[in-house]
Amino acid sequence: MTLRVQNTMTGKLDDFTPVNPGRVGMYVCGINTYDDSHMGHAKSAVTFDVIRRHLERRGYAVKYVVNFTDVEDHCIQRANELGISLDELAKKYIAEYFKDMRALGVRDADEYPVASHHIPEMREAIKKLIADGFAYASMGSVYFKVSKVKEYGKLSHQSLDDMQSSGRVDSEEGKEDPMDFALWKAWKPGEPSWDSPWGKGRPGWHIECSVMSMKYLGETLDIHGGGSELVFPHHENELMQSESLTGKPFVKYWLHGGLMNVGAEKMSKSLGNFFTIKDVLKLYEPGVVRFFLLNTHYRKPIDFNDKALDEAKLSLARIRSTWDRLRDTKTAEHPNPDLWERAKKARADFEAAMDEDFNTRGAVAAVFELLRDINKALDEGKVCEKAKEEAIALFGEFDRLFGVLAAQKAEGDDMLAPLMHILVELREDARKRKDFKAADLIRDRLKALGIAIEDSAGGAKWKYTKKPPEESPNDI
């Protein structure tokens, strides 16, 4: 079965065939290094982490590049406020970013280029654009001449006429056309600067991505990803620059993810309605957060609220519980071809969903579908070796991709297991004597501590359940 991806450029589901067979170059816009990352960043990071994992599972050698932007207005302002250099600010927030990403189980990219470390390459690119007539210097800045490229708007599906009549006329001094955008910005007081043939200044927003992506991935990328708010102007401009520079197609597949909303608005720094990854991880374990993010197709927006997170927690608990039971079960001697068939079908459904534009929600549905059959067979002691293998394979694939099955361990209490063993034994004993008062007391007291006891035919089991948060859910 072929992998298909929704391509913003064509507006369709395109069959995925990388430029170089077997290899995929993938570039995703990372963060601006001036603050802690929030859940919107987590959504993007986890989305592309899973896309990358799926490509690798399918046998592609993926080179994955994520950039850091450390030169732009917010960074400059923040660095000035703190009285530190852009570099120091960037170091701090890059370190925080790695902490957050690793806590979330996001695998490291292969390269993390930083904008300010690529100024020479950007200067060269700008020089070439001027020499080729795509850009012009004016009052110490350099602008890209939008009228020079006929295809302007091909990614965001807008025409220059539309945009010009849209009231977006922020005529900056020195621009020949209001639609032109800056490649190099002339120095202003209070801003850091680098030397250039056009006077001291700093690079514009889009040129860094053109330069860095092509430096690490070559002139044509297979996949360029980011949040949907980046389609215009950032990706559109990046595209125009890059293709003007090389004369070759810049990106084969543009993938854009839906945004994280809070109520009716998107979560963003500028609106101030954001929740940092760190804060959310204080209340929900990483697996739950990942599951929450992957429970919706990546192109759709997700509303951030505690109800949805709680639901993700419950759903995930159910998968984990079956996963544990399955691994522990003694297999039946009689073959269960029906169950085996169902497990095979679930695996096929799972893959088919992932191959259709990384439909994680559809893939989860395939897991749940099998879950029911497995639980039933487990209850009846009818899980045969072959079916068990097949089911475990599905769970394995699921976990390789989603990275959610390993539950967070209770910290630092190796003594818990042996102690629990004693308590469970005492309680079993009480139950045998029909001393239900004692048995219930043990169960209730443990529950208050966040440990659930569950009786079953094969003896009682206990599991660690995080205590409900003390804070009001609205405080998250």
Next chain:
RNA sequence: GCCGAGGUGACAGAGCGGCCAUGUGGCGGACUGCAGAUCCGUACACGGGAGUUCAAAUCUCCCCCUCGGCCCCA
């Protein structure tokens, strides 16, 4: 205004011409000392209006609404 993505049952969320999505929560039942877990059954649905078709959440047209983009933003 222009461009893009959407509007699916109580909520969340797949599907995108004919067949059960799935999850959380309801309701009824099985199991259990009880609870939980698990299973079985069940109710609740495709924004509105025209049209195409033997057949439409699924295709076409019109309308309404929401979100995103057009300064920065994953």
